[in-house]
Amino acid sequence: MADPAPPTPASTDAAPGSAAPAGRSPKPGATAARGPRRRPATTERREEILRAAANTFGAKGYKTGSLADVAEQVGMTHAGVLHHFGSKEQLLIEVLEYRDKEDVRDLEGQKIPSGLELFVHLLRTVRANEQRRGVVQGYTVLTGESVTEGHPAAAWAGNRFSILRGEIVDALRELAGPDVPEPTLSQAASAIIGVMDGLQVQWLLDPDAVHLAEATTFAIEAIVAAAVAGAAAPLPVPPPGAAGQVG
Amino acid sequence: MADPAPPTPASTDAAPGSAAPAGRSPKPGATAARGPRRRPATTERREEILRAAANTFGAKGYKTGSLADVAEQVGMTHAGVLHHFGSKEQLLIEVLEYRDKEDVRDLEGQKIPSGLELFVHLLRTVRANEQRRGVVQGYTVLTGESVTEGHPAAAWAGNRFSILRGEIVDALRELAGPDVPEPTLSQAASAIIGVMDGLQVQWLLDPDAVHLAEATTFAIEAIVAAAVAGAAAPLPVPPPGAAGQVG
DNA sequence: CATCGCTTACTTACCTGTCAGTAAGTCCTT
DNA sequence: AAGGACTTACTGACAGGTAAGTAAGCGATG
Numbered sequence: 315m316a317d318p319a320p321p322t323p324a325s326t327d328a329a330p331g332s333a334a335p336a337g338r339s340p341k342p343g344a345t346a347a348r349g350p351r352r353r354p355a356t357t358e359r360r361e362e363i364l365r366a367a368a369n370t371f372g373a374k375g376y377k378t379g380s381l382a383d384v385a386e387q388v389g390m391t392h393a394g395v396l397h398h399f400g401s402k403e404q405l406l407i408e409v410l411e412y413r414d415k416e417d418v419r420d421l422e423g424q425k426i427p428s429g430l431e432l433f434v435h436l437l438r439t440v441r442a443n444e445q446r447r448g449v450v451q452g453y454t455v456l457t458g459e460s461v462t463e464g465h466p467a468a469a470w471a472g473n474r475f476s477i478l479r480g481e482i483v484d485a486l487r488e489l490a491g492p493d494v495p496e497p498t499l500s501q502a503a504s505a506i507i508g509v510m511d512g513l514q515v516q517w518l519l520d521p522d523a524v525h526l527a528e529a530t531t532f533a534i535e536a537i538v539a540a541a542v543a544g545a546a547a548p549l550p551v552p553p554p555g556a557a558g559q560v561g
Numbered sequence: 562m563a564d565p566a567p568p569t570p571a572s573t574d575a576a577p578g579s580a581a582p583a584g585r586s587p588k589p590g591a592t593a594a595r596g597p598r599r600r601p602a603t604t605e606r607r608e609e610i611l612r613a614a615a616n617t618f619g620a621k622g623y624k625t626g627s628l629a630d631v632a633e634q635v636g637m638t639h640a641g642v643l644h645h646f647g648s649k650e651q652l653l654i655e656v657l658e659y660r661d662k663e664d665v666r667d668l669e670g671q672k673i674p675s676g677l678e679l680f681v682h683l684l685r686t687v688r689a690n691e692q693r694r695g696v697v698q699g700y701t702v703l704t705g706e707s708v709t710e711g712h713p714a715a716a717w718a719g720n721r722f723s724i725l726r727g728e729i730v731d732a733l734r735e736l737a738g739p740d741v742p743e744p745t746l747s748q749a750a751s752a753i754i755g756v757m758d759g760l761q762v763q764w765l766l767d768p769d770a771v772h773l774a775e776a777t778t779f780a781i782e783a784i785v786a787a788a789v790a791g792a793a794a795p796l797p798v799p800p801p802g803a804a805g806q807v808g
Numbered sequence: 809c810a811t812c813g814c815t816t817a818c819t820t821a822c823c824t825g826t827c828a829g830t831a832a833g834t835c836c837t838t
Numbered sequence: 839a840a841g842g843a844c845t846t847a848c849t850g851a852c853a854g855g856t857a858a859g860t861a862a863g864c865g866a867t868g
Contacts, residue, residue, distance in 0.1 A: 390814065393860085455708060472767050508755065529747075817860100
């Protein structure tokens, strides 16, 4: 992801829903918009499983992480996990939703940052992420995997990126004058998300060689400055032809 | 990867070799330092397999892609593939080496670009990559997977990043004055690689929403400009404390 | 006492790696 | 140049694992 702790605005709630198939959960008229009548202890148990699954999928990826692995962490068998979630794919989807909801909850009260504040928030998050390797790894692995054919997390990932881009564009528009063209803001927005994600990968592979927070800050400042200025400076743009190398 | 077509300097040759275990190949006193006497047709066959494997691992990832899948593409059984490579892990390693070698071969003659030229080369590559979705996907999937525990591609990925960073730092040093501090160059270098990779992920998930070449160009220009200037502009840097959200 | 939460017990489906065997070379010797 | 001795390139079958999903049962509990 752009970052394990994005603003996840109101829209975050909307997005995952669209990706979540029927499964066995959202049965219409139930207690609190929740599925089948559920004992209070059960909800807690389900959340334990979700946290364990986030853990496993984060460490090993969705395909490689097994239900048995998840089950073991909460002291039950893999069939028990299946009892709660119906299928592995449904479990993944609920893990994703759960995290999104948690993000929203954590931001509760605080209004969604806009303008300059959004970038401050982003950078604060990056700094926090340096202390949460596991979470960062989870997002990295999952988004990487999501670009494979027919991956169940593709919709989630695409959606998240889309929402984040929109927010950053809005924030940039506040900072930049009205004469800065839309495409420029849009390019800057995806670039900002891109650096955040890309730097995380390098940092995970070699934490000593990459200073996550510093490098991210540097890059975001550079990109925001260029966007506000209307465009970046020189560098002769190469022609489309003459490709060739690389494997 | 930073990009499917990086300069892959001389050092690229050194790195993968160190990671390659014995397998069944390098039998001491043989024809040409090569492993067991190999029929001419065999070398070609091995390369077919390597290309097929690059294909499979690129599309499905290393863990999920199967030997049977690879074998089918070249019209043999999975046992036949194992006959040539000994193990799945060894196959992956040779795929990685093969691609690196191909990159080097394609750059042959052309000296490794330095200074401004390096960035021009990078941008030209990005443009070429827009036409090679499969290759880009392969790098994205593999690097994403590589951050999982004990992944066989971790060494390769880390090495590649490290080499690329070094080259970019060198190029930046040529452009920037001697008064620009090393850490700034280093941060800019990892940030440049980061945007390239991060934008590729977004582009793969939603090619219409992200203009790969344009956004990359914009970001690299912004970052290079900031690095050459010695540092980027404002943006109040947030304090390390007060974290919280995110899932 | 019916439903919930979960286990046990399987089934089905792969997947990697091993092995024996075979057909087609390659090389050496006479 | 023909024969044997050996190698290479595979195939088919299978051992040994692991994984997801299903079905039936059983004890707790609301």
